[in-house]
Amino acid sequence: MFLMATQTLDELGRIALPAKIRQSKKWESGDSIAFYELGDSILINLYEKAHEPKCIMCGKAELDMHIGKFSFCTACVALIKSELKFA
Numbered sequence: 001m002f003l004m005a006t007q008t009l010d011e012l013g014r015i016a017l018p019a020k021i022r023q024s025k026k027w028e029s030g031d032s033i034a035f036y037e038l039g040d041s042i043l044i045n046l047y048e049k050a051h052e053p054k055c056i057m058c059g060k061a062e063l064d065m066h067i068g069k070f071s072f073c074t075a076c077v078a079l080i081k082s083e084l085k086f087a
C-alpha cells in the first residue's frame, strides 16, 4: 500500500476524490463509492457504476439477454425459461 493523495475535510466532512484517482479507476460522476473498515483504516472502492446495465429482475451486472431496453442475467433467463415451460 502506498500514499496516492491527501485531501482536507471541509466543514461538512466532505472530500473530493483527486482527479488522478478517479481517472485511473475510471470512476465517473454518479458512480457509487463504498467505504470498508480495514483494521484502523478505511478502504475506498467502487460499489456500483452509475450507467452500467443491470438485470431488471435481480440487479446483477453479468448479463445474458437483452430485449429492447431490458436486460436479464443468466440465472434469471434460466428462471424465465423454466417458468415458461410450465405455463
Ligand SMILES: [Zn+2]
Binding pocket: 055, 056, 057, 058, 059, 060, 072, 073, 074, 075, 076, 077
Ligand atoms: Zn437476474
